[in-house]
Amino acid sequence: MFFxxxxxxxxxxxxxxxxxxxxxxxxxxxxxxxxxxxxVFMIGAFLGLTFAYLGIPLYLSxxxxxxxxxxxxxxxxxxxxxxxxxAHFLGPLVSTIAFGILLQNVGTQIWGSEPSRYPQTTxxxxxxxxxxxxxxxxxxxxxxxxxxxxxxxxxxxxxxMGRAMRATSEGQVNASLLGVAPxxxxxxxxxxxxxxxxxxxxxTALVYLQITPFIGxxxxxxxxxxxxxxxxxxxxxxxxxxxxxxxxEVMNDAYFTAGYRDMIIxxxxxxxxxxxxxxxxxxxxxxx
Amino acid sequence: xxxxxxxxxxxxxxxxxxxxxxxAILMTDQCSVGNAGFMAIGAYTSAYLTxxxxxxxxxxxxxxxALASLIGLLIGIPALRLKGLYxxxxxxxxxxxxxxxxxxxxxxxxxSGFRGPMGTTLFLIYAWVVGFIIVFWLLDRxxxxxxxxxxRDDPEVASTMGLDVIWHKVWAFGFGAFIAxxxxxxxxxxxxxxxxxxxxxxxxxxxxLYVLLGGMQTFWGAVVxxxxxxxxxxVLRFIHEWRLSFYGAVLxxxxxxxxxxxxxxxMVRDLGERFDKLFQTART
Amino acid sequence: xxxxxxxxxNFGGLKALQDVNIHLEPNKIYGLIGPNGAGKxxxxxxxxALLPVSGGAIQFLGKELTKLGPHEISRLGIARTFQNIRLxxxxxxxxxxxxxxxxxxxSGVGSIFKVQRSDxxxxxxxxxxxxxxxxxxxxxxxxxxxxxxxQRRLEIARALALDPKLLLLDEPAAGMNEAETEELLERIxxxxxxxxxxxxxxxxxxxxxxICDYISVLxxxxxxxxxxPGEIQTNEAVIxxxxxxxxx
Numbered sequence: 001m002f003f004x005x006x007x008x009x010x011x012x013x014x015x016x017x018x019x020x021x022x023x024x025x026x027x028x029x030x031x032x033x034x035x036x037x038x039x040v041f042m043i044g045a046f047l048g049l050t051f052a053y054l055g056i057p058l059y060l061s062x063x064x065x066x067x068x069x070x071x072x073x074x075x076x077x078x079x080x081x082x083x084x085x086x087a088h089f090l091g092p093l094v095s096t097i098a099f100g101i102l103l104q105n106v107g108t109q110i111w112g113s114e115p116s117r118y119p120q121t122t123x124x125x126x127x128x129x130x131x132x133x134x135x136x137x138x139x140x141x142x143x144x145x146x147x148x149x150x151x152x153x154x155x156x157x158x159x160x161m162g163r164a165m166r167a168t169s170e171g172q173v174n175a176s177l178l179g180v181a182p183x184x185x186x187x188x189x190x191x192x193x194x195x196x197x198x199x200x201x202x203x204t205a206l207v208y209l210q211i212t213p214f215i216g217x218x219x220x221x222x223x224x225x226x227x228x229x230x231x232x233x234x235x236x237x238x239x240x241x242x243x244x245x246x247x248x249e250v251m252n253d254a255y256f257t258a259g260y261r262d263m264i265i266x267x268x269x270x271x272x273x274x275x276x277x278x279x280x281x282x283x284x285x286x287x288x
Numbered sequence: 289x290x291x292x293x294x295x296x297x298x299x300x301x302x303x304x305x306x307x308x309x310x311x312a313i314l315m316t317d318q319c320s321v322g323n324a325g326f327m328a329i330g331a332y333t334s335a336y337l338t339x340x341x342x343x344x345x346x347x348x349x350x351x352x353x354a355l356a357s358l359i360g361l362l363i364g365i366p367a368l369r370l371k372g373l374y375x376x377x378x379x380x381x382x383x384x385x386x387x388x389x390x391x392x393x394x395x396x397x398x399x400s401g402f403r404g405p406m407g408t409t410l411f412l413i414y415a416w417v418v419g420f421i422i423v424f425w426l427l428d429r430x431x432x433x434x435x436x437x438x439x440r441d442d443p444e445v446a447s448t449m450g451l452d453v454i455w456h457k458v459w460a461f462g463f464g465a466f467i468a469x470x471x472x473x474x475x476x477x478x479x480x481x482x483x484x485x486x487x488x489x490x491x492x493x494x495x496x497l498y499v500l501l502g503g504m505q506t507f508w509g510a511v512v513x514x515x516x517x518x519x520x521x522x523v524l525r526f527i528h529e530w531r532l533s534f535y536g537a538v539l540x541x542x543x544x545x546x547x548x549x550x551x552x553x554x555m556v557r558d559l560g561e562r563f564d565k566l567f568q569t570a571r572t
Numbered sequence: 573x574x575x576x577x578x579x580x581x582n583f584g585g586l587k588a589l590q591d592v593n594i595h596l597e598p599n600k601i602y603g604l605i606g607p608n609g610a611g612k613x614x615x616x617x618x619x620x621a622l623l624p625v626s627g628g629a630i631q632f633l634g635k636e637l638t639k640l641g642p643h644e645i646s647r648l649g650i651a652r653t654f655q656n657i658r659l660x661x662x663x664x665x666x667x668x669x670x671x672x673x674x675x676x677x678x679s680g681v682g683s684i685f686k687v688q689r690s691d692x693x694x695x696x697x698x699x700x701x702x703x704x705x706x707x708x709x710x711x712x713x714x715x716x717x718x719x720x721x722x723q724r725r726l727e728i729a730r731a732l733a734l735d736p737k738l739l740l741l742d743e744p745a746a747g748m749n750e751a752e753t754e755e756l757l758e759r760i761x762x763x764x765x766x767x768x769x770x771x772x773x774x775x776x777x778x779x780x781x782x783i784c785d786y787i788s789v790l791x792x793x794x795x796x797x798x799x800x801p802g803e804i805q806t807n808e809a810v811i812x813x814x815x816x817x818x819x820x
Contacts, residue, residue: 031373035493083544089372090319091543094500097493102536109530221384221489228377259399263388270381274366277374431691434663434671441660447642448620448652449734450675505662553662 013246038220044201073194231282330469360465503549
């Protein structure tokens with residue numbers, strides 16, 4: 001039973017990780033939180049749902065949703081961050097909130113505020129690994145998430161663009177010194193961030209099988225929780241913390257009361273941000 | 289007065305209080321997106337006191353707000369060490385923590401909500417609104433108000449001028465929490481029924497939007513922003529479904545073209561001077 | 573009145589200040605000079621507790637400053653100006669001075685209801701200070717609109733409004749022309765003459781040699797010389813430190 005829950009937790013957590021990484025990339029780059037991120041995730045979920053209804057196979061659906069959500073990410077950057085470069089930090093923050101509200105509204109107009117069901121397309125096979133039962137959906141989710149995370153990790157470490165992203169976020173180094181224009185680094189970061197959210201959206205739709213235009217709110221917040229616990233600005237931290245949060249959530253529902261789930265998660269979040277803002281893996285500046 | 293208009297005015301009054309609560313915290317250059325949490329504490333506490341313990345409304349309101357304020361001070365002291373964005377995240381976490389707490393807290397109804405509190409009148413709401421406006425007005429013209437301005441403008445320099453920055457920040461936080469607590473109590477006793485979903489992160493961000501749109505440099509901005517957002521839905525009936533998109537778009541445009549908001553300090557200063565001159569010529 | 577004992581400051585591996593020992597007597601003008609990056613402003617930051625010391629002690633009128641916060645230190649009677657002029661941008665010229673006077677008053681929560689009779693006295697003092705600096709006519713302007721030299725004078729007026737016993741001036745003459753510098757020298761001497769102590773950082777040697785009673789010289793965080801202007805001018809180590817640097 002315990003291992004079953006562990007697997008379930010990892011699966012759920014992997015979607016949280018993807019969302020958290022998206023936040024982390026933007027935070028690391030611009031020291032800002034993109035509060036429209038959760039709603040980009042939601043759009044990704046609905047794109048996945050729409051493609052599924054159109055009979056498009058899952059893997060293609062994932063790729064299309066990734067691109068669609070990535071484009072959303074770039075739109076957020078264009079409207080909420082770029083024109084407000086010199087503003088007080090509240091400007092972009094509030095703009096992303098507004099953008100998110102806009103996305104929710106658009107989503108409601110297109111798909112309605114009632115839950116939309118995900119069509120049953122793929123055959124769900126069950127695999128027995130000892131005491132644990134794993135469905136093919138879970139395997140798909142785990143593998144997709146892991147592949148993306150490892151891919152991103154390697155990308156950041158090995159490619160020129162990846163190094164430019166790290167350089168810009170970890171220090172004052174001008175990305176152009178590494179041969180990449182700063183604007184492109186920013187656009188690319190937002191695209192990746194959105195794309196990851198989009199994939200997480202599709203995967204989450206697969207898990208819950210019904211979605212509303214408001215799922216981005218909670219999932220977005222959980223993503224922020226994971227980001228903080230992992231260590232603000234640390235991509236690997238976000239990955240691990242996302243998994244942890246997923247496990248905590250599933251364990252709580254299994255062994256404790258489901259009602260307290262969010263209270264515990266947000267409680268942990270609050271304690272971390274106030275008493276250990278560097279999270280598990282990071283370092284952050286405090287006011288002296 | 290029709291019941292409908294009374295409803296709009298009542299909520300407008302409560303929105304003004306909420307906007308002022310965010311402004312109070314903004315006075316020391318801190319941003320809170322957790323004021324719905326303080327509102328919830330005020331709401332549930334005062335509702336419990338009147339419904340389950342028979343207290344009269346006014347003391348219940350004050351006790352509820354005082355509790356919100358106390359909790360504000362308690363979390364303020366560790367949280368206010370955090371730099372701008374991190375404080376915002378912390379207040380976000382706080383607001384969600386409170387909301388999910390009340391979702392589970394059985395004595396005040398848990399997930400089914402709390403039914404029963406009543407007694408708020410339009411008069412009572414606006415008495416508090418006017419009262420707080422007077423307090424902010426006095427604060428503006430006082431030495432303490434100038435100290436707050438200094439702390440907001442440049443806390444480091446302010447500290448070298450004898451101003452205890454932490455004290456001012458904590459005080460502002462507690463004050464804002466108190467106002468939000470009053471708003472919550474009034475809200476609960478007006479709506480007759482409250483549930484944790486009423487006190488969401490969305491509400492906290494909306495309140496922040498009121499202040500930013502209205503103008504975050506003076507308290508009048510908060511008032512104006514709340515008034516606008518409270519009456520706009522009625523005016524925008526015809527685009528009701530797209531209302532939120534409209535707000536969103538307006539806000540983004542605002543941030544780009546007039547980030548200081550509608551009401552600026554300069555505007556208030558100029559108006560103030562014109563008022564003074566008018567007063568003087570009226571005297572002579 | 574102020575004793576800086578074996579004070580050191582490290583930033584990670586960087587030794588910004590090492591074993592600095594300076595002693596200030598009341599009612600004199602002291603200078604702190606040295607090439608850029610020598611650690612002068614850092615020392616001011618340590619005295620006013622904007623940064624913590626890494627080692628050593630600082631005593632002012634018998635109190636240990638390294639254990640206090642900036643607002644407590646300013647209440648003991650130390651005021652300062654900043655190298656890059658930090659006025660309060662949202663306030664007018666007059667308000668910048670008035671807010672400094674809050675240090676003398678009870679400006680807690682109750683003050684918002686108090687009838688402000690004592691404010692008349694403060695207003696008069698502010699007027700006097702601003703007149704001294706020639707800024708009274710501009711009192712209602714936003715502080716950021718002033719010319720550079722005027723902003724510097726405002727910063728000094730604001731610091732004086734705190735009625736400090738010790739005034740720390742960080743490059744007060746920077747960006748001033750000869751006439752303004754002359755006036756500044758007179759002001760600083762007036763400040764000393766009414767009983768205050770001045771400790772100033774300056775690059776302009778005419779200022780330093782002109783009015784300082786005693787000068788400390790820092791280089792790479794170490795004190796390389798201390799003495800009267802005459803002694804410093806002929807000190808080998810000092811000349812070497814400044815070698816190749818033409819000071820205006």
